[in-house]
Amino acid sequence: xxxxxxxxxxxxxxxxxxxxxxxxxxxxxxxxxxxxxxxxxxxxxxxxxxxxxxxxxxxxxxxxxxxxxxxxxxxxxxxxxxxxxxxxxxxxxxxxxxxxxxxxxxxxxxxxxxxxxxxxxxxxxxxxxxxxxxxxxxxxxxxxxxxxxxxxxxxxxxxxxxxxxxxxxxxxxxxxxxxxxxxxxxxxxxxxxxxxxxxxxxxxxxxxxxxxxxxxxxxxxxxxxxxxxxxxxxxxxxxxxxxxxxxxxxxxxxxxxxxxxxxxxxxxxxxxxxxxxxxxxxxxxxxxxxxxxxxxxxxxxxxxxxxxxxxxxxxxxxxxxxx
Amino acid sequence: xxxxxxxxxxxxxxxxxxxxxxxxxxxxxxxxxxxxxxxxxxxxxxxxxxxxxxxxxxxxxxxxxxxxxxxxxxxxxxxxxxxxxxxxxxxxxxxxxxxxxxxxxxxxxxxxxxxxxxxxxxxxxxxxxxxxxxxxxxxxxxxxxxxxxxxxxxxxxxxxxxxxxxxxxxxxxxxxxxxxxxxxxxxxxxxxxxxxxxxxxxxxxxxxxxxxxxxxxxxxxxxxxxxxxxxxxxxxxxxxxxxxxxxxxxxxxxxxxxxxxxxxxxxxxxxxxxxxxxxxxxxxxxxxxxxxxxxxxxxxxxxxxxxxxxxxxxxxxxxxxxx
Numbered sequence: 001x002x003x004x005x006x007x008x009x010x011x012x013x014x015x016x017x018x019x020x021x022x023x024x025x026x027x028x029x030x031x032x033x034x035x036x037x038x039x040x041x042x043x044x045x046x047x048x049x050x051x052x053x054x055x056x057x058x059x060x061x062x063x064x065x066x067x068x069x070x071x072x073x074x075x076x077x078x079x080x081x082x083x084x085x086x087x088x089x090x091x092x093x094x095x096x097x098x099x100x101x102x103x104x105x106x107x108x109x110x111x112x113x114x115x116x117x118x119x120x121x122x123x124x125x126x127x128x129x130x131x132x133x134x135x136x137x138x139x140x141x142x143x144x145x146x147x148x149x150x151x152x153x154x155x156x157x158x159x160x161x162x163x164x165x166x167x168x169x170x171x172x173x174x175x176x177x178x179x180x181x182x183x184x185x186x187x188x189x190x191x192x193x194x195x196x197x198x199x200x201x202x203x204x205x206x207x208x209x210x211x212x213x214x215x216x217x218x219x220x221x222x223x224x225x226x227x228x229x230x231x232x233x234x235x236x237x238x239x240x241x242x243x244x245x246x247x248x249x250x251x252x253x254x255x256x257x258x259x260x261x262x263x264x265x266x267x268x269x270x271x272x273x274x275x276x277x278x279x280x281x282x283x284x285x286x287x288x289x290x291x292x293x294x295x296x297x298x299x300x301x302x303x304x305x306x307x308x309x310x311x312x313x314x315x316x317x318x319x320x321x322x323x
Numbered sequence: 324x325x326x327x328x329x330x331x332x333x334x335x336x337x338x339x340x341x342x343x344x345x346x347x348x349x350x351x352x353x354x355x356x357x358x359x360x361x362x363x364x365x366x367x368x369x370x371x372x373x374x375x376x377x378x379x380x381x382x383x384x385x386x387x388x389x390x391x392x393x394x395x396x397x398x399x400x401x402x403x404x405x406x407x408x409x410x411x412x413x414x415x416x417x418x419x420x421x422x423x424x425x426x427x428x429x430x431x432x433x434x435x436x437x438x439x440x441x442x443x444x445x446x447x448x449x450x451x452x453x454x455x456x457x458x459x460x461x462x463x464x465x466x467x468x469x470x471x472x473x474x475x476x477x478x479x480x481x482x483x484x485x486x487x488x489x490x491x492x493x494x495x496x497x498x499x500x501x502x503x504x505x506x507x508x509x510x511x512x513x514x515x516x517x518x519x520x521x522x523x524x525x526x527x528x529x530x531x532x533x534x535x536x537x538x539x540x541x542x543x544x545x546x547x548x549x550x551x552x553x554x555x556x557x558x559x560x561x562x563x564x565x566x567x568x569x570x571x572x573x574x575x576x577x578x579x580x581x582x583x584x585x586x587x588x589x590x591x592x593x594x595x596x597x598x599x600x601x602x603x604x605x606x607x608x609x610x611x612x613x614x615x616x617x618x619x620x621x622x623x624x625x626x627x628x629x630x631x632x633x634x635x636x637x638x639x640x641x642x643x644x645x646x
Contacts, residue, residue, distance in 0.1 A: 022360065022463040023463075026469075027399070027468050027470075028395040028398040028399055028469070028536060029363055029364035029456075030362070030363045030364070031360050032362075032363065034360055035358060037354050037357055038354070038357040038361065038457075039352045039353070039355075040352055040353045040440070040455075040457070041353070042407040042409055042443050042453075044409040044443050044445050044453065045445075046411060046446065046447050046448075049446045049447070050445075073352060075352075076352050078352070082363070084364075084365040085365075086366075088369060117363070118364060119365060120367050122368075122372060122373075123369065124372070124449075124451065125369075126447075126448055128411065128447065130367065130409045132363075132455040133352075134361075134363070134457075136357070137354075140345040140346075140354050143354055145346065145350050146349075146351070212351060228349065
């Protein structure tokens, strides 16, 4: 099956959602009714760099590529709009695998209310997916940025941390004392991360200061907020919400569970700062979106991220380098 | 130099053009003031599939990746807006080559009035560039589509054809009788194609029927218009405008120059159909944009592209398969 036939097979699989998309695939470009502000991000994942086909099915890869890109829209608080997908694959990857990959991507698109409105298919020496996502907001002031953290703000994080890295360690063969359901949940967390679109939009509406998705580990991502905002973001390690099973995995790996939670990437939760006066607005927005916010630190004058240990001492962590 | 440092180096090289872009690089996503209709296309080029570093410098590759994507905006008649670039490269590609690649892309962006507003950098086994471009139009009716060809329309093409394929044959070592300037022009045509943005926007304004860019060869692209419009697009081979030097290259290669012009891809001219009443409007729009339109056929009832030879017979060409 040639690339053109594969593209047509994909086109038949993809649905158009909402009234915004005028023309999706089939022309030189997609045409979308626009207004307010558009919010655009692009992310690529490469076999052998960001995932291995030994631990990820084609469906996992498709899901992950779209989820990672959508997580950036969540971090801006944008409403999901359209995705544009480049699929590069060697001939050995095969048509059934490509179809499984796109089906999984389309399932996440449907749940997220996004339309896969265009793309490109090409030969490549390894599997590579590049996903551009476009979200929409009423205007540029309705979006949450990294530069809005101010001294005095509380620092919160949605959901729980460390689950993705713990899941990867289990996938790589680590023998941890886990109940079967816990083990499955950790692996799923790594293979099928969920972009926090609903809470992201709710938090942008609750006028948070700064917001970012936790893709590189909260230690690194707090540093990004600190740098862009010109402040110091202090994070109390002992207050980090650990995903169930992270302690057992850390024990088996001989690592500190809090360090694992602080530096392990790919959780795709949201880190936010907000004026203490808005603490309850944020908490109830989180509840309404089916999740919760844990308060893990505060913004102070200074620079960089500062991780504070149980005894109040500043902790130096070995940085996790996101590929 | 790590990926993060490289991204920052790129950010310093990139300019923001116009009033539309609110936030470019540096946050989770770019934020752009939107309105009317957005027109979005994505294209990827891969080393060993679409180009070889033996015949293309890093600057050529950067230019080509952006030019190919912008050509889709030209075909829709959209005003250029923003580009989002994924650069995947092996460590051996090196930082100076990556900088040369981005400089060349930025030079084309500046000439085209487009802002490179975001991107991603990743390790990859070969050089790969994925470029998403966003253009803007007053509304969905101000865009030219592939499905607007109607029986009775004239078929026109901008500029000249066959130059890119002739340039590739010369690059691959073909010994053709060419003046040095002609040889250089053909090679440049292949390495540095120019997206026809100005004439594309003018033609959409002149209310053409259908429009498409000639990326796969006019024989194939006329077929795309025919299929989407539900008509037959007849192209007279003898009327195709040949780029200077194409005849000499075709002679040296033992090929028919008209066949080379009809099936050779990567010219990135525009193919259009228009009611005969608008013929002069199109011609003067082309002149104003610094190019010309050659009338090469007509739209009739039926299906598919029909290539007509010098004696009026229908010609069957071996299809050129675009990677």
